Amino acid sequence: MSQSTNPTSQFQTDANRVTADVDRRSFLRSSLRGYQTTRNATQDRFLNYESARIAAGDAKWEAIENLDVYLAQFADKLEARGATVHWCSDSEEAREAILDIIKQHDAKSVIKSKCMTTEEIHLNDLLEKEGFEVVESDLGEFIVQLRDEAPYHFVFPAMHLKKEEINTLFQEKLKSINTDDPEELTMVAREVLRQKYLSADIGISGANFGVAETGMISITENEGNARLTTSLPKVHIALMGIEKIIPRLEDLALMLPMLATAGTGQHLTCYNSQLGGPRQDDEIDGPVEMHVVLLDNHRTRLLADPEQRDALRCIRCGACLNVCPIFKNVGGHTYGTTYQGPIGSVITPHLRGLKDWKHLSHSSSLCGACSETCPVKIDLHHHLLRNRRDAAGKGQGGLAEKTLMLGFTIVMRRPWLYRLTGRLGKLGHVLTKPIHGTRIDPFYAWKKTRDLDDPAKQSFKQYWKSRK
């Protein structure tokens, strides 16, 4: 990633670099093609996948529309079983809450299972700065942590890396044997991680769902690492965005298979755990303390937007990234956001400001593949359009663009002027011939990579006239 401070130019620069890397792009495409095939097959096993999407969307809708009630219910139930719930309005508060807990326990080391919300609040940076050892236990997260990189994709954090690269990384950082074999590489990581679980004082996880009815968090995973993270250390902290709520336990019967199907193409992920508090008196294992940190961090801003609040239904399955032609061609790091791909482009302007992040809504062809695939039917690509509208409405498109649009309107409302412009365009085309294809050609951005037909000798309008 480049270190430019302006997210828009950083995006352009990184996009230029990645799109030029044909090999990496085809590597990404071919991994995602495999995903697509498996996923289609799993989807076909639903009696009616479309109605499952509607039902899943409705369950999340119900939660989002009654978030105050369900959150309170969720927190009450958890506290009744001895968990502590922390309400945090922004990153800062959440970081402080977590740091306090860790300090209270005189902890030295922290083990984490995959949690994008901790990325959102930059928790690892803080903890490392404070001198704690932080270890990511999810294999993909472990790999990107070793590389000192952000996750590439919020479901598949290390999907951009080939196994040869992981081999080199492990040899370098872990002094491991020389092997390209995925299973052997996994064993290498497991060996390191096993020690860490045993010595960790604190386990930090995320939550895929928060069940209001029973006051439980639900965690979905494939490696079993989240189970160990949440049960071996004596303190478990779960960080959860407030939108993760679902009303009832039975909703999981639909949400878990939907998340697995859309996310990885599995019927169900290998492990699904529901955790409702610390170790109870009659239980033999589990953490002594459990903290649930609830994070707003501008989610309520999105909630206040009647047009786009459906984006809070997101279950972070990552499917919209997997089908997105922009993601496939620019890769995850280019976004410079915690949440990449279409959902990230929709919500980041709400979470972090439209002015700096509107370019993500413009860097889309609005093809709609994301909305078509989303398991909870979020109107993703139309929201990108709405973000564009809001940016233009605030004058963020700049004066030149605004003037161009004004000119466009003036011409298109007046057929005579439209005809005249067409003729002038042809004339302009002839007059500018000497600069065609050069950098000062007004069509340079197009013509650099694509040919462009000359204006037709006779427009359709003229043809029609001549026919009469």
Next chain:
Amino acid sequence: METALKISLFIPCYVDQLSPHIGIAMVNVLERLGHEVNYPEGQTCCGQPAFNSGYFPEAKKVADHFLDTFADADLVAVPSGSCTAMIRKFYPELYQDSPQAKEVSELGGRVFEFTELLVNQLGVTDVGAKLNGTATYHDGCHGLRELGIQDAPRKLLENVQGLSLVEMDEAQSCCGFGGTFAIKFPQISTAMTQVKLGSATQTEADYLISGDPSCLMQIGGYFSRQKSSIQCLHIAEVLDQQ
């Protein structure tokens, strides 16, 4: 054939200026089928370029002009899924709280992309066209996902004598055009077309056919720059081949 209908043409601005032959081909096919075609001469553009860039009030002004021009049309034929989607799907968004909302949604119900008009409205799947070779079809995103057009163009092409249709893996992937996106992010836009070229080339097709002139501008522009031998054609041009 059934009764002759009065069909008004909407020829999008860039087709009018850059590829009028597509509009002419559409006229030929409709007239050959015995329909009476008219062309409201005040027409310009549907307003999509402004809409797509987020300039909704500006787009609405252009839409107002479109509404005036086509107020009396019974049936409107458009050689573009994208412009049809603008009128049928996005105009209602522009006019949602306006007194014209009803008029707008009714007009949307009378405006059809060329292939859906032929197959779903006129009930025609064989227009008696002939073209020798192998073709692959590119679904324009707006036609496909906003309007649900998928079978109509294929049915029509299957009935073209001499033509065999081969699907490419990336038939439904965006070509990379996306309006101003193609200019604002040319590198991403072109990367997307590169994927399309790879996929089309694999089919060994002679022709890449699409129902959207804007996709064809992008795909054709890139294919010709890459010296691909695949010829890019609008479906109206194919159906006009005798």
